[in-house]
Structure formats: structure tokens, C-alpha cells
Amino acid sequence: MDNGNELIEELEIRETIDGMPADEQSGERMRSGRMQGASGAREREQAAGTGLNQIKNETAKTAALAKKKGRPDPYIWGIYLFLLVISVIELFSASSTEVSGSNVYGPLIRHGLFLLIGFGIVLWLQKTPYTIINRFAWAFAILSLGLLLISSFMGVEYNGAQRAIRLAGITIQPAEIVKLSVVCLLASILGKNQTPGGVTNTGVVTAAVVVVIFSACLWRNGLTNTILLMAVSICMMLIGGIQWKKFGIVMLVYMVAGGALYGIKYVTPSSTEFDEVKSRQELLAKSGGGVVTEGRTKSGNGRADTHKGRFKRFIEGVNPSDPIDDINRQVIFAKFSQANGGMFGQGPGNSRESARLPLAFSDYIYSIIVEDTGFIGGAAVLLLFLLLLARAGRIAYKCSRAFPAFLIMGCAVMIVFQALVHMAIVTGVFPVSGQPLPFISKGGTSVVVMSSALGIMMSVARFAAHSGDNKKIKAEKEALPADMQAANFSSQKPVR
Numbered sequence: 001m002d003n004g005n006e007l008i009e010e011l012e013i014r015e016t017i018d019g020m021p022a023d024e025q026s027g028e029r030m031r032s033g034r035m036q037g038a039s040g041a042r043e044r045e046q047a048a049g050t051g052l053n054q055i056k057n058e059t060a061k062t063a064a065l066a067k068k069k070g071r072p073d074p075y076i077w078g079i080y081l082f083l084l085v086i087s088v089i090e091l092f093s094a095s096s097t098e099v100s101g102s103n104v105y106g107p108l109i110r111h112g113l114f115l116l117i118g119f120g121i122v123l124w125l126q127k128t129p130y131t132i133i134n135r136f137a138w139a140f141a142i143l144s145l146g147l148l149l150i151s152s153f154m155g156v157e158y159n160g161a162q163r164a165i166r167l168a169g170i171t172i173q174p175a176e177i178v179k180l181s182v183v184c185l186l187a188s189i190l191g192k193n194q195t196p197g198g199v200t201n202t203g204v205v206t207a208a209v210v211v212v213i214f215s216a217c218l219w220r221n222g223l224t225n226t227i228l229l230m231a232v233s234i235c236m237m238l239i240g241g242i243q244w245k246k247f248g249i250v251m252l253v254y255m256v257a258g259g260a261l262y263g264i265k266y267v268t269p270s271s272t273e274f275d276e277v278k279s280r281q282e283l284l285a286k287s288g289g290g291v292v293t294e295g296r297t298k299s300g301n302g303r304a305d306t307h308k309g310r311f312k313r314f315i316e317g318v319n320p321s322d323p324i325d326d327i328n329r330q331v332i333f334a335k336f337s338q339a340n341g342g343m344f345g346q347g348p349g350n351s352r353e354s355a356r357l358p359l360a361f362s363d364y365i366y367s368i369i370v371e372d373t374g375f376i377g378g379a380a381v382l383l384l385f386l387l388l389l390a391r392a393g394r395i396a397y398k399c400s401r402a403f404p405a406f407l408i409m410g411c412a413v414m415i416v417f418q419a420l421v422h423m424a425i426v427t428g429v430f431p432v433s434g435q436p437l438p439f440i441s442k443g444g445t446s447v448v449v450m451s452s453a454l455g456i457m458m459s460v461a462r463f464a465a466h467s468g469d470n471k472k473i474k475a476e477k478e479a480l481p482a483d484m485q486a487a488n489f490s491s492q493k494p495v496r
Contacts, residue, residue, distance in 0.1 A: 072126055073461035075391045079384050080122065080454055083439040084115060086369070086381065091442055094354045094361040094368040107361070107442070114444040118451030125455025129463045130404055131479050133456060137181075137188040141210075144181035145217060147174035152220045163221040173445040175221040179229055179418075180449050182214050183410035184456075186233055190240045191403030194486035198241040207233065208250050212257045219261050224433040226261075228417055230254055235413045236406060239396075330364060333357040334426055337367040338378075345374030362441045363434045366426040378423075385419040385438075388412060395461050400473050402486045404464035411453040418450075 088108070095107035151165045151174045165172045186207055193203025211233045218226045234254075237247065318331050337353035337360075340346065351371045354360045360368050370378040392412030396405040415438050422437045424430040436443045438450040465473040477485055 070462050073391070073395070073458060076388065076454070076458055076461060079388050079391070080439070082384055084119070087115060087440040088112065089348050090365060090369050090372065090440060091361055093349045093351050093372055094365050095442070096351075096355045096360075111442050111447075114447040115439075117444075118439075118447045121448065121451045122455040122458065125452065126458035126462055128459055129479065130407060130456060130459040131463075133184050133407060134188050134191075134403060134481070137185045141181040141185040141214075144174060144177045145214065147172070148178050148214075148217050148221065150174070152217065170444065173443075175218060175225045176445045176449045178214060178218060179225065179232070179414055180411070180453055182210065182229060183232060183236070183414050183453070184407065185210060186236050187403060187406035187410050190236060190406050191401070191486060194240060194402035194488075198243045199237065199246070201246070203240075204237070204242060204246045204250060207237065208253055212253065215257065216261060222434070224421065224435055228414075228421060228435075230258075231417060232410065232414050235417075236410050239409050240402070240406065330358050330432060331428065334364050334367040335428065337364075337371040338427070341371040341374045341378070343374050343376060345370070345372050345377055348372045359434075362436050362443055363422075364426055365437055365441045366423050369440075381440075382419075382423060385416045389416045392457060395457075395464070396488075398466040399460070399464045399488045400466060401464070401477075401480065402488045403480065404460045405488045408457050408460040408464075411457050415450055415453055 088111075091111050092105075092108045095111075147165065151163055151172075156164050156166050156171070163173060163175060165174065189207050189210070190199055190203055193200040193206075199207075211230060215226045215229055218229060234250075237250065242250070318328055318335070322328060322332070324332055333353050333356050337351065337357060340352055346352070349372070351360075351368050353371060354368050357364055357367065366378065366381070369381055373380070389412050392408050396409045399405040399408075418435055419438050421430065421433075422435045422441070425433055425435060436446040439447065439454075465475070
């Protein structure tokens with residue numbers, strides 16, 4: 001019995017979990033937790049190391065591509081420098097209305113500062129591999145779209161339209177930035193979806209959706225910019241060899257979207273009768289009781305009426321006997337300026353109409369070029385832009401990959417199309433609209449954006465591998481992501 005009591009006293013009752021004492025189970029859990037924590041830390045370190053290694057690998061691949069760079073393209077550089085010289089001379093000749101007695105060279109100095117900034121951008125980009133554009137294409141596009149929306153709803157008026165942002169005393173026009181960002185984004189999209197038979201369905205749909213969205217947002221900032229954006233996108237798709245059936249569908253989508261935007265802006269009234277009466281009362285008060293014939297508030301159809309009036313006057317044309325007023329002043333004085341230039345011009349700085357022609361230093365600078373240098377000088381400027389496009393086409397044809405070919409052709413088409421539209425407006429082929437002449441017209445945003453586009457072209461010309469250069473093709477292939485290695489099937493010896 002005593003032995004039984006001793007045995008009972010020696011017994012110890014302990015809590016168990018799954019057959020294991022509770023204290024041992026908690027210790028086991030702590031040890032397991034510590035092991036899992038250490039394992040998680042090692043995994044995080046490995047993930048961070050992997051990400052860092054990826055960045056290092058991409059940097060190394062880009063550096064390897066940079067070592068394979070060629071010489072700067074002398075043809076593009078020559079055209080660019082010629083345009084800069086023309087810009088300095090003709091901007092000074094066309095800025096007589098902005099010259100003050102205390103500072104005759106003020107307009108030229110301000111313009112020269114932006115040209116210098118643009119020149120620095122060109123130097124930087126032509127030393128930077130073009131592959132960086134693909135990394136930031138979407139971010140650049142989204143940023144430019146945000147700036148465009150801000151300018152459309154909260155921006156300041158510029159030449160009668162709400163299209164600019166004023167920041168630290170500098171006026172920024174996001175519409176110019178949007179055109180370049182969409183070109184870079186389309187080059188990335190089409191470059192990823194290039195096939196021997198053209199462009200894949202995914203590429204066509206994505207590109208068309210991007211263009212429609214940006215065009216819808218760009219519509220408020222200017223009809224001409226919207227048309228330019230669509231025209232550049234169409235050219236890039238044709239360059240990519242898009243199938244005709246898909247091209248027809250894209251054109252149908254563009255027409256439907258354009259018709260919807262037209263209906264919203266030009267057909268649907270956006271102002272009430274009360275808005276009209278209030279606007280007329282405000283104008284009447286400002287005029288001191290004079291006769292008021294027309295008035296619109298900012299929320300009204302003022303820009304729509306302006307566009308309709310421009311089309312109507314374009315169809316009707318102008319005659320020498322027409323009285324000169326604020327509506328036809330630009331068109332008539334632009335024609336006077338070109339007629340005064342003749343075949344060989346009056347000489348740089350001898351323009352007669354620059355003092356009377358509104359916006360002679362920006363939207364109508366080509367008429368001053370023709371007046372100063374004549375038909376020969378105007379044709380030479382046109383030839384410079386066409387040579388730029390031809391040179392870009394030649395480089396694109398030699399590219400072994402699709403992305404750099406799309407990129408250089410998109411930038412070249414954007415620059416040249418804008419130049420052609422400017423010349424067509426000035427000479428009366430197109431209705432009146434505000435489009436600067438690239439590199440020549442006054443305008444900081446335009447100069448910086450066009451310089452960036454030219455710098456990208458020079459980067460492609462310098463770093464893109466040509467068919468037959470196997471070492472450079474290998475370095476380029478390693479520097480580009482796997483989905484950007486589609487071959488340029490228009491080259492003579494495509495690399496797959």
C-alpha cells in the first residue's frame with residue numbers, strides 16, 4: 001500500500017497537445033517560428049538580391065550595347081544644324097512686333113535659350129541607348145495624359161483656347177508632349193506585336209485604343225493636333241505592314257470615334273440662353289455701351305464656332321478686294337508676305353509684313369521665311385524636312401529589330417507631318433490653325449519636344465544594330481526584353 005501511495009505521489013499530470021506536452025509543444029512552435037522567420041528573411045534577401053541582380057543585368061546589358069555604339073549620324077546632324085541657323089535668323093526677322101526699345105535682342109535671347117536647352121537634350125539622347133524609351137513608354141504616356149487633362153480643365157488660355165499650364169512663369173503646352181509620348185508608346189506596342197505577316201490582333205487593338213483615348217482627351221486642346229496624332233498612328237501601322245482588313249477596321253473605328261467627338265463638340269449645345277445673355281451683358285459692360293455682335297462664355301461653343309468659321313472662310317477663300325479685318329488679317333497678310341518674297345526674297349531681316357502679320361514669329365513664320373528668302377528658300381526648308389524623313393526611312397530599313405525601326409520612323413513622321421501642316425496652313429492649302437514649324441517657330445515646349453524626338457532618332461541611328469552586324473545584333477538582343485526582340489521584317493536580312 002505504501003508503495004502504491006509513493007507511486008501516486010510520483011505521478012505528474014501534464015497538459016498535452018496532440019500527444020506532446022504543452023510546454024514542449026510551445027517550445028517546438030517557437031523553434032519552428034524562428035526557423036520560418038529565418039527562412040522568410042533569407043527568401044526576402046534572395047528576392048531583393050534577385051531584383052538587384054536583374055537591375056544590374058539590365059544595366060550591364062545596356063552598357064554592353066553602349067559599347068557597340070556607332071558614329072553619330074552626320075546627315076541628321078547636318079539637317080538639324082541647318083534648321084537651327086534658319087531658326088535664329090528668321091525668328092529675329094519675324095519678331096519685330098515683340099522688340100522693345102530697351103532690349104532689341106530680347107526675343108532672340110529667349111528663343112536662343114530654348115534652342116540651347118534643346119541642343120543639350122539632343123546631345124544627351126544621342127549618347128543614350130534607345131532601349132530606355134521602352135522602359136518608360138507607358139509612364140511617359142500616362143504622365144503626359146495627366147498634364148493634358150489638367151490643361152484642359154484647369155489650364156490657362158493660349159491663343160483663345162484653354163490648352164496650357166503655367167508653372168514658375170513658364171507656359172507648358174501638354175498637347176506637344178502628348179504627341180511624342182504616343183509615338184514612343186505606339187513604337188513599343190507595335191514592336192512587341194510584329195510578325196512576318198504584319199501586326200498581331202493584340203497589337204492593333206491596343207494601339208487603336210490608345211490613339212482613340214488620347215485623341216478624345218486631345219480634342220479640347222485643338223482639332224489639328226488630334227488629326228496629326230491619328231495621321232501619325234496610321235502611318236506607323238502602315239509602316240508595320242498591318243494587314244489591309246485590320247487597317248480597314250482601324251479606320252472605321254477612327255471614323256466612328258471622330259464622328260462621336262464631332263457630335264459632342266459641334267452639334268450638342270453646351271451653353272444655355274441664359275449663358276448667352278450673361279455673356280453679352282458682360283461684353284456690353286466692357287465696351288462701355290457699344291454695340292456687341294457676338295459673345296460666348298468659356299463654357300459655350302466658342303471654339304466650335306471658331307472652327308466652323310475657319311472651315312467656312314477656307315471654302316469661300318479670300319479676294320484682293322476683301323476688306324481687311326480681325327478675321328482674315330492673318331490669311332491676307334500671309335499672302336502679301338509670300339508674294340513680296342518673289343523668287344529670291346528680300347533678304348534676311350528685310351521682311352515688310354512681319355510688323356503687321358499676327359503671330360509671324362510662330363504660327364506664320366514660314367511666310368516670313370518665304371518673304372526673306374523667296375520661293376527658293378521656302379523650297380529649301382521643305383526639302384530639309386523631307387530629307388530628314390528619307391534619312392529616317394533608310395536607317396529604319398537597316399534596323400534588325402522592329403522596335404527601333406518603329407521608333408525612328410514615328411519620330412520622323414511626327415516632325416515632318418507637323419512641318420507640312422504648318423506650311424500648308426500658311427500657304428492656304430489647309431484652313432487656319434495654330435501649328436508651329438518644328439525647330440524654327442518660337443515656343444519653348446515645341447522646341448524641347450521636337451529636340452527630344454530628334455535626339456531619339458539619333459540614338460536609334462547610333463545604337464540600333466543593322467542587318468549583317470552579328471556582334472551588335474547579339475548585344476542589342478540581350479539589351480532588349482524578350483517581348484521586344486521581334487525582327488524588322490522589312491530589312492534585307494531579317495534576324496529571327
